[in-house]
Amino acid sequence: MGVTEPSPTRNPMFQYDETLANLVFDYCRRRLSLEPVPLDFGGQAPGLSKDLLAGLIGAKPNDPEKILSVFSEHLATAIVSADSPRFLSFIPAVPTKASLLFDMIVSCSCLQGTSWLEAAGAVLAENQALRVLADLAGLPASAGGCFVSGGSMGNLSALVVARDTAPSRLDGVKPSRPRVVVSDETHSSVAKALNIIGVEPLIVPHRDHRLTGAAIDHALSEPGAAESVVAVVATAGTTNAGLVDDLVTISEVTRRRDIWLHVDGAYGGAALFAPSVRDRFAGIEQADSLVIDPHKWLYAPFDCAAILYRDPALARPVHSQQAEYLDVFHDTEEFNPSDYAYHLTRRARGLPLWFSLAVYGTDAYRDAVEQVLTTARLSAALIEETEHVELVRQPELSVVLFSRPGWERADYDAWSVQLLNDQIGFVTPTSWEGRPVGRFAFLHPDTSLEMVGEILATLA
Numbered sequence: 142m143g144v145t146e147p148s149p150t151r152n153p154m155f156q157y158d159e160t161l162a163n164l165v166f167d168y169c170r171r172r173l174s175l176e177p178v179p180l181d182f183g184g185q186a187p188g189l190s191k192d193l194l195a196g197l198i199g200a201k202p203n204d205p206e207k208i209l210s211v212f213s214e215h216l217a218t219a220i221v222s223a224d225s226p227r228f229l230s231f232i233p234a235v236p237t238k239a240s241l242l243f244d245m246i247v248s249c250s251c252l253q254g255t256s257w258l259e260a261a262g263a264v265l266a267e268n269q270a271l272r273v274l275a276d277l278a279g280l281p282a283s284a285g286g287c288f289v290s291g292g293s294m295g296n297l298s299a300l301v302v303a304r305d306t307a308p309s310r311l312d313g314v315k316p317s318r319p320r321v322v323v324s325d326e327t328h329s330s331v332a333k334a335l336n337i338i339g340v341e342p343l344i345v346p347h348r349d350h351r352l353t354g355a356a357i358d359h360a361l362s363e364p365g366a367a368e369s370v371v372a373v374v375a376t377a378g379t380t381n382a383g384l385v386d387d388l389v390t391i392s393e394v395t396r397r398r399d400i401w402l403h404v405d406g407a408y409g410g411a412a413l414f415a416p417s418v419r420d421r422f423a424g425i426e427q428a429d430s431l432v433i434d435p436h437k438w439l440y441a442p443f444d445c446a447a448i449l450y451r452d453p454a455l456a457r458p459v460h461s462q463q464a465e466y467l468d469v470f471h472d473t474e475e476f477n478p479s480d481y482a483y484h485l486t487r488r489a490r491g492l493p494l495w496f497s498l499a500v501y502g503t504d505a506y507r508d509a510v511e512q513v514l515t516t517a518r519l520s521a522a523l524i525e526e527t528e529h530v531e532l533v534r535q536p537e538l539s540v541v542l543f544s545r546p547g548w549e550r551a552d553y554d555a556w557s558v559q560l561l562n563d564q565i566g567f568v569t570p571t572s573w574e575g576r577p578v579g580r581f582a583f584l585h586p587d588t589s590l591e592m593v594g595e596i597l598a599t600l601a
């Protein structure tokens with residue numbers, strides 16, 4: 142049997158098609174210029190059914206315009222716009238225009254950021270953006286890391302390093318039952334990470350929802366505790382209420398006892414940009430590892446989280462992957478982002494942030510974060526002035542909790558559904574000290590007090 146000659150015609154999937162390009166770029170242009178971005182409906186979208194997609198993927202090609210219209214008319218409206226100024230649930234996401242546009246370059250250029258060998262240009266730029274974050278936190282010049290998919294991946298990657306390097310801090314003894322200090326306000330991703338890596342949580346009671354050095358010190362004085370604890374996780378901005386743990390006293394204890402300090406600033410770390418709250422983060426410069434999600438409050442596109450290590454040399458042997466075909470990565474001492482987290486192939490996902498920081502300058506980031514903090518403070522004042530609602534506590538960052546006296550969880554749920562149906566806001570309830578409450582998570586600099594007032598009026 143002879144070898145079949147390859148077909149002389151080129152595969153159409155890889156040919157530049159001007160019509161297709163215009164179709165997609167026109168969509169992107171329209172979406173980028175929407176002012177304001179509509180909230181849209183998510184899972185509450187009327188008429189959403191998989192019948193809309195019936196037969197769309199078959200053996201033969203389809204008209205791209207038809208497929209794109211199914212997306213724009215039916216699917217896109219069934220995705221709540223995290224960049225709407227009325228999106229106040231969970232943690233919103235509002236990428237800058239420059240970051241969104243550069244994300245298209247990352248996509249269209251197939252940019253990866255796995256190793257120095259393949260992607261030195263991307264690695265240099267990503268590291269410059271990481272340096273901005275390390276400097277804000279006051280980490281030493283040696284600090285470094287990489288961008289990963291999210292805070293969850295950052296927390297997991299950091300805690301593996303803490304676990305694997307613990308024997309060097311525990312007189313060479315590997316704990317038989319390793320544990321990590323957390324509070325019950327620690328983000329759920331940490332519990333997941335500990336489960337994956339076979340480490341148990343040591344839940345330390347908080348003081349007014351804040352983990353403190355004294356409470357940790359007390360817990361570590363229990364018999365067997367000091368020998369088993371491989372790290373402390375402190376939160377710089379809890380997701381539910383935006384509270385910062387007492388990093389000064391916590392870092393004093395972790396330094397004195399030589400325990401790895403991991404700071405989870407996935408949401409709140411961005412407020413390092415804001416002079417008005419910078420003192421709340423004192424002690425963060427002592428972190429052995431720090432996570433900040435630019436896809437949350439640093440206005441970068443999904444998905445982008447920074448993991449920084451005080452001493453990246455500790456993370457490298459833990460995370461670098463060994464395989465014959467990868468030996469070329471490690472023949473030199475050059476910096477490979479793949480060596481600093483649980484991943485190998487990676488999108489150069491730090492580049493949109495890098496471009497945006499360079500284009501707008503860090504003052505613009507400071508101003509955006511401060512503006513949001515002001516919105517949170519003024520909204521708290523507005524709640525206090527409003528007859529039928531109560532402020533749960535003064536906001537520390539940009540999360541504001543409020544209650545509607547007399548309401549049970551079902552009332553909040555029904556109200557939340559109606560609010561989204563009416564496109565007034567996307568505000569989902571949470572609970573606080575065992576009671577259901579309403580929660581605003583501010584992040585968009587264009588969220589106005591009028592919008593907040595409009596939402597509060599619906600609680601009457």
Ligand SMILES: *Cc1c(COP(=O)(O)O)cnc(C)c1O
Binds near residue numbers: 380
């Ligand atoms: C959002 C968040 C996480 C998880 O980050 P993802 O990017 O969603 O994986 C972890 N910790 C805190 C404090 C968060 O707010």
